[in-house]
Amino acid sequence: MEVLVTRIEVRIRFAPDTASSWGWPASTDTIQRLRYAWSATIEGTDGPRSFDLAVKAKDTLASTFPSLSSLVRGGTTELCQPGMMVRCFPATVSASVEDRRVVLRYRDSAEIARIFGLRPASAMIMTFTPRGSSTPTIDSAPVRYLEPALSPLASASQVEAEQARRAYDASVNRMYRYLSGASWVEEGDSTQFGIEETHCLEDVCAPYHAPRDQPRTWGTWSSSDTTVARLHRTTGKITDWRLSSDTARVMTLVALKPGRITVRASGVHDAADLEPSRIRLDSIVTGEVLVTPRVGRLAISPRPTTMRTGERRSFSVRVVDRAGRAIEGTPVELRWGSGATDGESPRTRTRRNFAQESRPAIAPVDLGFDKPGRYEIVAVLGTHADTVNVDVVDAPKR
Missing domain, CATH: 2.60.40.1930 (Macroglobulin (MG2) domain)
Structure with missing residues (x-):
């Protein structure tokens, strides 16, 4: 597999097809699996772009193709921007078969320069067949730059392209930093508070774990009223499943008497500050805690x-x-x-x-x-x- 790029053409060569027959059996369940798909996704200047070929069933009846070439001729090609909401653009992507390989070609010099201007080194390859796994096969392929070569970006164009890529990354990424822990505790009890971070790519969110070899500081912690509750470093086992296992970012709050306080950590910094995000991370995080009688x-x-x-x-x-x-x-x-x-x-x-x-x-x-x-x-x-x-x-x- 490889992606070959010149200033006038992109050629995507998928792995050789080893099948001896093509098609799918009749289905009484769904037509979702009755399809073939080939896709190459490039991390372009304005975000990812995928070159796609799909052959889809129109009904649940069985279908056969006499050759790989006839299968490919029955497909639809597109140039799309992947994401939660896939956007496809008017473009002419052609598909053919060479040496038992599916090959996609695209010719648009201006768009090629835009997609490959920052010289991405690899592409994500996705393939799917109705007789294989129920999930697509994901792989990667090198991008090779050939003659006639893409013109090098002028310094101003290079800066603009890098800014455009950062703007796209920021538009689909969100970083959150917050205090996690109980909002209520009975006097005489203790509870744990931790600094947590979440990364969201479009609408998919997961805990963010900064590389441990990167500089970090979990700030200075304080209680707004130390007669109501005081804080100390957590040295024992972390008992709250919502908190990180890193004790450096977890504090223990001891409730002394009824009242309401604010827990505050200021001067928090780690690698998350450098991640693209349309929401700016704050170095100060706070949480409200109510202490009540037993x-x-x-x-x-x-x-x-x-x-x-x-x-x-x-x-x-x-x-x-x-x-x-x-x-x-x-x-x-x-x-x-x-x-x-x-x-x-x-x-x-x-x-x-x-x-x-x-x-x-x-x-x-x-x-x-x-x-x-x-x-x-x-x-x-x-x-x-x-x-x-x-x-x-x-x-x-x-």
Whole structure:
């Protein structure tokens, strides 16, 4: 596989095709797998560009092709910009077969200069056949620059091309930096806070992990009121699954008395600062923490034992301390779903819990059930909970 580039033509040579027959069987399920595809994606000046050839089924009937050439002639070629929303451009990409290889050709000197002006060294190759894996095969191929060669970019054009590429990268990338940890803690308890970073490429987001060999500083941490809560370095095991395993970026907060504080880390810098992003990373991150007296109990109200299908009621949750005084502002949550059954296995209960709906219960929550059965309504705050079991019966027919 290789991509051959001159100033007048791009030629993409895919790996030799070793099949002895081409086509697909009839399908009773879907036509999505009934296709062939060849694609080469180049990281161009204005973002990625893909040269594509696709042969797709029009229905679920079986189809055969007498040769690779006839298969290729039945396909459609495009020049596209990949992404969450694929954009394709008016362009003439031709397809042929040479020495059992699918070959794509493209001739547009101005566009070739734009795509390959920064001299990308490789291309991502994607192929798919209906008789292979259910996922495309991904590989890479070198880009070779041949005579007549692309004209070198003038210094001003080089600067403009690099700026255009950075602008594209920034348009599809977002970096976030924030404090992660509990927003509520009971006096006398402790919790962990960590600096976390997330990278989003278009709408796909994942935790960002800066290379450990790059300079970094996790800043200076402070509590806005050290009589309410104080901070110290985390030296033991990190117990919150949401936090990084790097203890250098995690602090432990010890709650001393009821109140509300701001946790602040200032002067935070790492390799994420250099990543392209349309959102500028701040070197200061903050988080609000509510410290309350020890919780005595949660109480759901009302507490019906039966409801009718289609009936709706407003449920609220009261949080009180051990002296019976109301505690306001806690992040209590209300969950509801199918209730437990006799002899329920742990796996079944886990699946049922995942299927439950939930909503913050700072304000009353309006609930109703459309099907008869046993349901449970559960209020949850940390390790505290309250449950109401409701039997839902069919509403009388009118």
